Amino acid sequence: MAFRGFGGFATSGLIATAILWSFATTDVEFSRLLSAGPRIADFLGRMFPPDPTVMAEIKKGSAETLRIAILGTLGAVILSVPLGILASETMVSPAVFRPIRTLLAFIRAIPLILVAMLMVGAVGLGPLPGIIAVAFHATGMLAKFYAEAIDGVSRAPIAALESAGAGPLVRLRYAIWPQMAPVVARDTIFRFELNLRESLILGIVGAGGIGFYIQTYVRSFQYDKAASVTIAVVVMVIAIEAINVALRRRFA
């Protein structure tokens, strides 16, 4: 279906050219892949047994990552409520929601790690740039979700409240909000989970959290310590996901 006719032929040719160009200009040495086996084995060997003496660092790092995710999500929610309203076609005119949606798409296009690097440059090292980066980055998605939640509600009760003489904000409060609340809860929990996963790496650019320790131990060849931190990260992600699955079910 998708590759029929001249258009399909041209598309296939373009994809083939892109792949060949990538190979030709990247110096892929397959010999290096063949000799990688022993080195990977050596690398994994040095990770075992994981060094349990870094518990203090793990606790400190994961607590900081958790705080970055919580405060970053809070910041994103605070930014996304007004921006979500302004990006909704139910609440405002096209002259308002079109530019706001473009702005949100622009924010979504900037990777978190890039925002974090800029924020470290702006406010210095530590969890603060991480929190700001997460809040900014997450707003691109969360405000879009909130706008969709507003636009997804049934219109009839809004018309009924308009007919009763209620203004736009009152309609938002009593006709729209009760309908969208479970969606907003689910979306916010989902975004919190993403924020937590994504903020694990913030430490690599000095924006706080447990990523700092992974980076430090790998750079200093302390693979057994890096292994312990990695295990902690995996456990944390699984735990948060399990909690979120349970929470999401409550808002069905």
Add this chain to the structure above:
Amino acid sequence: MSTAIEIDDLSFAHTGADLPALERVSFRISAGESVALLGPSGAGKTTLLALLDGRLQGWSGRVSVLGAPLDPDRPPPSARRPDTGFVFQEFALVERSTVLRNVLNGRLGRMSPLRALMGSPTKHDLEIARTALADCGISDLAERRVDSLSGGQRQRVAIARCLAQEPRLILADEPVSNLDPARACEILALLTGAARARGATALFSSHQPDLARRFAQRIIGMRDGRIVFDVPTSELNDNATAELYREVEPSPGIGLRAVS
């Protein structure tokens, strides 16, 4: 007797539509009357009612509701809106809110915007909501969520919400077409009875002549956006109703096209 609705030479077309939804409509309804708009689907009943509720703009002609002229270009000021209550075919309730909350929503236009946003109805608001619930026979459902109710119960909630507005004019768009015949009679009896008890004017649309006959003093027949007849209920004869529901004569060619 004062006038509740006065329409003079009203025409309206939905954007992008070939045919007008309303064409040169004129009639007058006195305060306290109970009137039915009768006609097949697509006759323009819903459009006319939404327009009288101030939710449609861009029409031509003169329309005055409860003594105040409607502006063809902008909605009526919110202070005037509670005077006109509206009952929707699809109930238009907030499903996840309680019955009492939905009925209190009818009070929102009577409160100051700040009080409405704060969600703190006065004793007076609560009293009116409770009375409306009692009048509609659903006091025992006050704390139930609407999504747990039957269709008949939902329309009672919608009527209670409308009554909580303390309207002087009640507009109802096919209020019973989603209900079974027994429920339909109950709901129309409730609606017209409550209007009469409050001295309010009632204008409801229906596509069922027997229901219009039973619950209205006067029947306005509509078809293709025009008024076909406007008679006291006692004078409505079967010929007029038959004419209203006459099938469109098939034009030659349509059948042929349908085959190919």
